[in-house]
Amino acid sequence: MINSIRQDFRPQLQRLSNYLDLSGEPAAAAFFRQIQSKLEQTQSEEELLNVFMIMSTSAFQGFHLDPFAVQVADQLLAKAQHYAVTLSADASSGH
Secondary structure (H helix, E strand, C coil): CHHHHHHHHHHHHHHHHHHHHHCCCHHHHHHHHHHHHHHHHCCCHHHHHHHHHHHHHHHHCCCCCCHHHHHHHHHHHHHHHHHHHHHHHHHHCCC
């Protein structure tokens, strides 16, 4: 499941990071590249949930994102929330 989640996030994270670089937001680009790097290194569901927690702090980083970047970041956060709920449900049901 972790591999499929990585594959699901990879294109949007890359696109967002590249876009932020081109739009003059290198700090935001670096933040999302760090998220992608951590995501690629995850080996467990617990580590994956930790990456999602870090991603959720993006709104508090002080980035000045344009509407397109906000939309992509929001999509990533919604996807992370969906997976977090799914993983938590699986864990509580003993899977």
